[in-house]
Amino acid sequence: MIPMSDTPKKKEIFEEAAKLFQERGYSAASMRDLADRVNLKASSLYSHIRKKEEILQKICRDQATRFTNAMEEVEKMKNTPSGKVRILLSLHIRTALEDPTSITVFSDEWKHLETDYLHEFLEQRRDYEQRFRQIIQAGISSGEFRPLDPHIILFTLLTGIRWLHHKQRMQTSLSREILENQVVEMLMGGLENK
Amino acid sequence: MIPMSDTPKKKEIFEEAAKLFQERGYSAASMRDLADRVNLKASSLYSHIRKKEEILQKICRDQATRFTNAMEEVEKMKNTPSGKVRILLSLHIRTALEDPTSITVFSDEWKHLETDYLHEFLEQRRDYEQRFRQIIQAGISSGEFRPLDPHIILFTLLTGIRWLHHKQRMQTSLSREILENQVVEMLMGGLENK
DNA sequence: GTCTATAACTTGATAGAC
DNA sequence: GTCTATCAAGTTATAGAC
Numbered sequence: 001m002i003p004m005s006d007t008p009k010k011k012e013i014f015e016e017a018a019k020l021f022q023e024r025g026y027s028a029a030s031m032r033d034l035a036d037r038v039n040l041k042a043s044s045l046y047s048h049i050r051k052k053e054e055i056l057q058k059i060c061r062d063q064a065t066r067f068t069n070a071m072e073e074v075e076k077m078k079n080t081p082s083g084k085v086r087i088l089l090s091l092h093i094r095t096a097l098e099d100p101t102s103i104t105v106f107s108d109e110w111k112h113l114e115t116d117y118l119h120e121f122l123e124q125r126r127d128y129e130q131r132f133r134q135i136i137q138a139g140i141s142s143g144e145f146r147p148l149d150p151h152i153i154l155f156t157l158l159t160g161i162r163w164l165h166h167k168q169r170m171q172t173s174l175s176r177e178i179l180e181n182q183v184v185e186m187l188m189g190g191l192e193n194k
Numbered sequence: 195m196i197p198m199s200d201t202p203k204k205k206e207i208f209e210e211a212a213k214l215f216q217e218r219g220y221s222a223a224s225m226r227d228l229a230d231r232v233n234l235k236a237s238s239l240y241s242h243i244r245k246k247e248e249i250l251q252k253i254c255r256d257q258a259t260r261f262t263n264a265m266e267e268v269e270k271m272k273n274t275p276s277g278k279v280r281i282l283l284s285l286h287i288r289t290a291l292e293d294p295t296s297i298t299v300f301s302d303e304w305k306h307l308e309t310d311y312l313h314e315f316l317e318q319r320r321d322y323e324q325r326f327r328q329i330i331q332a333g334i335s336s337g338e339f340r341p342l343d344p345h346i347i348l349f350t351l352l353t354g355i356r357w358l359h360h361k362q363r364m365q366t367s368l369s370r371e372i373l374e375n376q377v378v379e380m381l382m383g384g385l386e387n388k
Numbered sequence: 389g390t391c392t393a394t395a396a397c398t399t400g401a402t403a404g405a406c
Numbered sequence: 407g408t409c410t411a412t413c414a415a416g417t418t419a420t421a422g423a424c
Contacts, residue, residue, distance in 0.1 A: 009389090024221075024305075025219060025220075025221055025305070025306070026219075027218075027219055027221035027222040028221040028306065030416080030417065030418085031417080031418065031419085032416085032417085040389090040390075040391095041390070041391060041392085042418085042419090043390080043391075043392080043393090043419080043420080043421095044389065044390050044391070045419095046418095046419065046420075047389050047390075048389090051418075051419075052418070052419090108302070111218075111219070112219070112222065146379075146380075146383070148376045148379070148380055149368060149372075149376055151364050151368075152368075152373065152376045152377060152380065153380065155357035155358075155364075156354050156355075156357070156377060156380050156381065158357075159353055159354060159355075159356050159357040160350050160353060160354035160381075161350075161353075162353045162356065163349035163350070163352075163353040164349075170345050170349075174343060174345075174346075178343075179346065182342045182343055182346045183346060183350060185340075185342070185384070186340075186342055186346065186347065186350050186384040186385065187350065187354075187384055188384070189340070189383060189384035189385075190379070190380040190381055190382070190383035190384030190385075191380065191383075191384075194388050203407090224398075224399065224400085225399080225400060225401085226398085226399085226400095234407090234408070234409095235408070235409060235410080236400085236401085237401080237402075237403095237408080237409075237410085237411090238407065238408045238409070239401095240400095240401065240402080241407050241408075242407085245400075245401075246400065246401090389424105390423105390424090391422100391423085391424080392421105392422095392423085392424105393420105393421085393422090393423100394419105394420085394421085395418105395419085395420075395421095396417100396418095396419090396420100397416100397417075397418085397419105398415105398416080398417065398418100399414100399415080399416065399417075400413105400414100400415090400416100401412105401413085401414095401415105402411105402412085402413080402414105403410105403411085403412085403413100404409100404410095404411095405408105405409085405410085405411100406407105406408090406409075406410105
């Protein structure tokens with residue numbers, strides 16, 4: 001297969017795989033299950049991919065790239081720290097609502113990456129978090145933010161939204177806009193000096 | 195074996211299993227791995243337990259009971275909604291810091307429970323969340339809390355602390371007290387009316 | 389690209405000697 | 407209660423016909 005652009009079948013395989021990994025977890029999702037969902041025999045999957053972990057790699061890499069690119073953009077802006085954090089937070093929230101499957105796998109299944117790419121992934125995450133903390137630190141220094149530990153702030157912000165990709169669980173059918181606004185308000189309300 | 199009280203070996207097995215489930219996830223943790231860690235052959239484990247899932251069940255049940263019991267206590271108190279939420283939040287935080295292994299398995303691996311106990315588990319969780327939301331609603335009605343959706347508030351509170359059991363990741367070696375205080379302040383700061 | 393067949397291995401769990 | 411031996415089923419992945 002030409003690696004230039006993905007065929008429809010390959011795209012289908014990756015999409016179904018993400019759903020399967022989300023539902024059962026990476027380890028409990030078998031290649032036979034996946035094959036069934038895309039109407040193939042397990043062995044035929046290997047005409048499209050080299051191995052199971054390649055799928056997990058792509059999902060994790062794509063999401064990591066998305067956030068790294070966004071950070072690049074935000075850093076260039078002339079915004080206040082508070083404005084920058086709001087933009088990053090909104091991106092995380094919107095991504096969780098629009099692409100819950102990929103975000104779940106990215107968030108919960110990365111630990112099953114094999115050592116080679118795992119190290120790269122963790123380094124990229126460390127880098128992202130460090131740049132995020134620098135923005136937070138700037139906000140503390142300027143007095144916009146309360147003087148809390150930047151590590152605590154960052155983790156609370158980033159994990160405070162990690163329920164959004166399970167939105168199904170919410171009985172109330174709030175619009176995405178309200179959902180996004182209220183989460184941002186609650187988290188920023190705990191961060192900003194009043 | 196007499197089921198009245200657990201033998202030291204059985205306790206050891208459950209503790210090592212929790213660690214293994216935490217590190218690799220339930221599905222990727224094999225009974226042979228577990229046996230190695232407690233210096234037994236895999237088959238000998240079955241003199242202490244009936245099956246693998248029994249271990250997961252016990253971990254999930256114990257933690258669920260802990261939180262349900264605490265809710266019982268809190269509901270009896272004469273405190274304000276804000277005071278009650280702070281007590282529950284502190285309990286979650288302290289538990290995550292003191293028993294990170296069990297909390298990780300309870301939080302991340304429950305989906306691998308088999309259908310019988312899974313239903314019971316989910317019902318207990320629903321009940322706990324509903325009672326928590328009633329306290330939140332009381333705080334909104336009294337004007338102590340900002341008028342946000344109680345579902346959003348609850349999920350943000352409960353997942354906002356779900357990084358604590360990975361405390362290893364934090365370079366800064368903050369004391370538990372500071373950690374607990376700052377997390378509570380940040381989350382309650384976003385909740386309370388000023 | 390998809391199939392059948394199969395290799396090579398791991399899984400949870402049991403039987404029965406000691 | 408722990409062991410060896412083993413089972414039956416499931417795992418990822420490959421070989422080769424079509």
